[in-house]
Amino acid sequence: xxxxxxxxxxxxxxxxxxxxxxxxxxxxxxxxxxxxxxxxxxxxxxxxxxxxxxxxxxxxxxxxxxxxxxxxxxxxxxxxxxxxxxxxxxxxxxxxxxxxxxxxxxxxxxxxxxxxxxxxxxxxxxxxxxxxxxxxxxxxxxxxxxxxxxxxxxxxxxxxxxxxxxxxxxxxxxxxxxxxxxxxxxxxxxxxxxxxxxxxxxxxxxxxxxxxxxxxxxxxxxxxxxxxxxxxxxxxxxxxxxxxxxxxxxxxxxxxxxxxxxxxxxxxxxxxxxxxxxxxxxxxxxxxxxxxxxxxxxxxxxxxxxxxxxxxxxxxxxxxxxxxxxxxxxxxxxxxxxxxxxxxxxxxxxxxxxxxxxxxxxxxxxxxxxxxxxxxxxxxxxxxxxxxxxxxxxxxxxxxxxxxxxxxxxxxxxxxxxxxxxxxxxxxxxxxxxxxxxxxxxxxxxxxxxxxxxxxxxxxxxxxxxxxxxxxxxxxxxxxxxxxxxxxxxxxxxxxxxxxxxxxxxxxxxxxxxxxxxxxxxxxxxxxxxxxxxxxxxxxxxxxxxxxxxxxxxxxxxxxxxxxxxxxxxxxxxxxxxxxxxxxxxxxxxxxxxxxxxxxxxxxxxxxxxxxxxxxxxxxxxxxxxxxxxxxxxxxxxxxxxxxxxxxxxxxxxxxxxxxxxxxxxxxxxxxxxxxxxxxxxxxxxxxxxxxxxxxxxxxxxxxxxxxxxxxxxxxxxxxxxxxxxxxxxxxxxxxxxxxxxxxxxxxxxxxxxxxxxxxxxxxxxxxxxxxxxxxxxxxxxxxxxxxxxxxxxxxxxxxx
Numbered sequence: 001x002x003x004x005x006x007x008x009x010x011x012x013x014x015x016x017x018x019x020x021x022x023x024x025x026x027x028x029x030x031x032x033x034x035x036x037x038x039x040x041x042x043x044x045x046x047x048x049x050x051x052x053x054x055x056x057x058x059x060x061x062x063x064x065x066x067x068x069x070x071x072x073x074x075x076x077x078x079x080x081x082x083x084x085x086x087x088x089x090x091x092x093x094x095x096x097x098x099x100x101x102x103x104x105x106x107x108x109x110x111x112x113x114x115x116x117x118x119x120x121x122x123x124x125x126x127x128x129x130x131x132x133x134x135x136x137x138x139x140x141x142x143x144x145x146x147x148x149x150x151x152x153x154x155x156x157x158x159x160x161x162x163x164x165x166x167x168x169x170x171x172x173x174x175x176x177x178x179x180x181x182x183x184x185x186x187x188x189x190x191x192x193x194x195x196x197x198x199x200x201x202x203x204x205x206x207x208x209x210x211x212x213x214x215x216x217x218x219x220x221x222x223x224x225x226x227x228x229x230x231x232x233x234x235x236x237x238x239x240x241x242x243x244x245x246x247x248x249x250x251x252x253x254x255x256x257x258x259x260x261x262x263x264x265x266x267x268x269x270x271x272x273x274x275x276x277x278x279x280x281x282x283x284x285x286x287x288x289x290x291x292x293x294x295x296x297x298x299x300x301x302x303x304x305x306x307x308x309x310x311x312x313x314x315x316x317x318x319x320x321x322x323x324x325x326x327x328x329x330x331x332x333x334x335x336x337x338x339x340x341x342x343x344x345x346x347x348x349x350x351x352x353x354x355x356x357x358x359x360x361x362x363x364x365x366x367x368x369x370x371x372x373x374x375x376x377x378x379x380x381x382x383x384x385x386x387x388x389x390x391x392x393x394x395x396x397x398x399x400x401x402x403x404x405x406x407x408x409x410x411x412x413x414x415x416x417x418x419x420x421x422x423x424x425x426x427x428x429x430x431x432x433x434x435x436x437x438x439x440x441x442x443x444x445x446x447x448x449x450x451x452x453x454x455x456x457x458x459x460x461x462x463x464x465x466x467x468x469x470x471x472x473x474x475x476x477x478x479x480x481x482x483x484x485x486x487x488x489x490x491x492x493x494x495x496x497x498x499x500x501x502x503x504x505x506x507x508x509x510x511x512x513x514x515x516x517x518x519x520x521x522x523x524x525x526x527x528x529x530x531x532x533x534x535x536x537x538x539x540x541x542x543x544x545x546x547x548x549x550x551x552x553x554x555x556x557x558x559x560x561x562x563x564x565x566x567x568x569x570x571x572x573x574x575x576x577x578x579x580x581x582x583x584x585x586x587x588x589x590x591x592x593x594x595x596x597x598x599x600x601x602x603x604x605x606x607x608x609x610x611x612x613x614x615x616x617x618x619x620x621x622x623x624x625x626x627x628x629x630x631x632x633x634x635x636x637x638x639x640x641x642x643x644x645x646x647x648x649x650x651x652x653x654x655x656x657x658x659x660x661x662x663x664x665x666x667x668x669x670x671x672x673x674x675x676x677x678x679x680x681x682x683x684x685x686x687x688x689x690x691x692x693x694x695x696x697x698x699x700x701x702x703x704x705x706x707x708x709x710x711x712x713x714x715x716x717x718x719x720x721x722x723x724x725x726x727x728x729x730x731x732x733x734x735x736x737x738x739x740x741x742x743x744x745x746x747x748x749x750x751x752x753x754x755x756x757x758x759x760x761x762x763x764x765x766x767x768x769x770x771x772x773x774x775x776x777x778x779x780x781x782x783x784x785x786x787x788x789x790x791x792x793x794x795x796x797x798x799x800x801x
Contacts, residue, residue, distance in 0.1 A: 025106035026140035096261035102250035105226035171624035243790030253471035292331035298762035426543035437545035464504025565744035612659035734762035
């Protein structure tokens with residue numbers, strides 16, 4: 001949300017149309033939709049993403065949309081990486097700062113400085129300052145491409161400013177200059193009364209080296225990339241200084257007053273984990289993976305984690321991902337679901353709360369069911385959002401001129417389409433979800449053998465209420481839409497979601513009508529034919545939770561999983577064609593990958609997803625371009641440059657998902673290209689030679705992402721460490737319960753923990769705490785070996801002296 005100050009120009013406040021962008025350093029990774037004509041826009045959009053590369057600042061820019069000119073920057077909020085933890089989980093207003101081109105910098109420079117003694121022509125001894133520009137790293141992209149950087153080196157003092165310049169390096173964000181420049185810092189005459197081996201203090205105090213990085217623009221004005229300043233007096237005690245420096249804004253980032261630009265309200269969640277070598281996590285990982293076999297399940301390490309972190313919903317996600325990767329999810333969730341059912345007294349309240357079982361299954365469906373949602377709901381959600389038909393049926397909210405009967409008919413058509421898409425989608429339901437639903441159905445029947453409906457309600461409470469209805473209500477959160485829908489569309493989706501929840505929940509529709517508080521929903525719902533709806537729901541639930549294998553008809557419509565503008569290198573399919581880069585519209589469906597000249601145009605090339613053999617990153621050195629990936633198939637590889645690092649990661653993820661189970665997938669690939677008669681990565685001259693690097697490893701066939709088990713285990717360790725007091729309290733509770741058998745005290749003091757067998761639970765807690773102590777020691781050792789200040793991993797920030 002923004003509160004914007006005055007913007008120059010007549011009547012600009014009244015007709016200001018704005019949007020907000022998110023950038024890692026100078027690389028835009030997301031942008032909101034345009035908010036029309038308001039100086040207090042409420043963007044209301046959530047963006048969650050993995051950060052795939054090192055960065056210095058996370059920045060938010062507010063732009064005023066312009067039709068005929070470039071969009072006008074209103075202001076920005078820039079937060080350094082080191083400060084992000086201060087704002088984690090908090091919501092606050094941030095003042096907008098001026099967007100100054102000279103402050104938009106990123107990258108680091110490697111310098112070496114030394115003082116050399118020289119003998120002048122008259123035989124006296126003088127001092128020369130040697131400055132070596134070695135290399136730079138992580139310079140920004142310019143207009144989406146690698147820059148043409150060069151450096152200027154200046155010796156600056158009260159009465160002098162000597163400047164020298166490096167050669168221009170072409171198309172690289174990591175230029176290697178290795179050029180040396182000499183400056184005279186003390187004239188020979190100044191040594192008449194002093195030692196020849198000592199530089200005058202007053203000269204040293206006043207001199208500094210200034211290094212500026214520029215992008216060579218040829219015909220236009222060169223673009224400033226950043227600067228760093230080093231006082232020459234750093235060489236007083238040591239005549240050699242070599243270090244990495246972070247590039248700074250011009251003038252060291254002096255800020256002009258910008259109180260009238262307004263402010264931006266943000267809520268940030270930032271999680272950073274220091275991941276140790278894999279061997280460090282083996283004991284904790286093994287203890288967690290043993291959890292499904294522990295009797296009772298409440299004494300297992302995984303259940304203890306859920307017990308002590310029950311207020312933190314995000315705590316279950318790393319556990320679910322770890323169990324999924326090792327194929328231990330179904331036995332674990334079956335055991336915790338059985339424990340929950342043992343404590344459920346009535347069949348109609350089955351799986352209603354946010355228990356460990358329901359949270360695990362929620363996260364599993366989001367991970368495994370991502371493509372399932374896209375195939376099932378995306379076409380109809382797109383139609384609803386793009387057709388923009390009015391569906392309001394609440395008499396209080398009707399606008400002037402609205403026809404409630406027409407609106408009701410529009411809503412009914414949409415509901416029928418969504419309902420039909422869901423109930424006809426069983427062949428697309430991921431096998432792992434079916435395995436979980438089958439287990440829940442069996443457990444529910446076993447717990448309530450006299451209730452014929454409970455086998456269906458156990459499944460519908462998840463697949464309808466917690467999966468499809470939630471995705472309809474918030475399609476952006478499930479990557480079904482690029483942005484949150486506008487208020488009118490959002491209201492339509494809310495009405496559809498309410499209806500789908502009711503249609504999908506098991507039981508007589510006539511009974512459900514009484515659950516509607518709103519009369520208009522009661523009247524609307526009566527239009528549905530009860531028997532037909534119940535029969536469709538029952539058939540669908542049977543299909544996704546039975547042992548009968550489902551065969552796809554193979555006639556499903558192609559569903560767009562991702563599309564967007566990219567830079568594509570010509571494949572050289574025509575003998576005389578140019579092998580240059582061109583803008584293309586890339587589109588991947590569940591059937592094929594294609595590229596087009598523009599969105600909506602006929603495909604220039606189509607590749608069946610069944611023919612994709614590998615999808616991997618491409619080294620920047622291949623074409624001197626960042627964010628590149630390759631699609632290896634039966635013909636020449638397709639080389640593609642994404643718009644930014646997050647986009648590249650998403651393309652790799654989606655293409656990897658859709659081709660994961662293909663026959664003939666490669667085990668190795670070439671991370672560079674074949675040019676000048678050899679592969680540039682391994683110098684092999686055979687163009688058909690096998691790859692020189694292993695392909696990205698795959699996981700279970702029905703999973704939708706690669707899982708880094710070390711990272712997930714580190715996240716679990718962090719959660720356990722932050723709840724160490726609760727672990728101690730639980731340990732004390734177990735010890736007390738073994739000694740003192742009084743049930744009243746037990747129940748009174750320890751009801752917040754699930755302790756069925758105190759001895760078993762105590763043993764697991766002891767194992768957990770021993771493992772945690774060892775991991776803490778490993779982290780302490782790692783922290784003691786933190787990169788030296790001035791190294792590549794820990795560059796110097798600001799001016800040094």
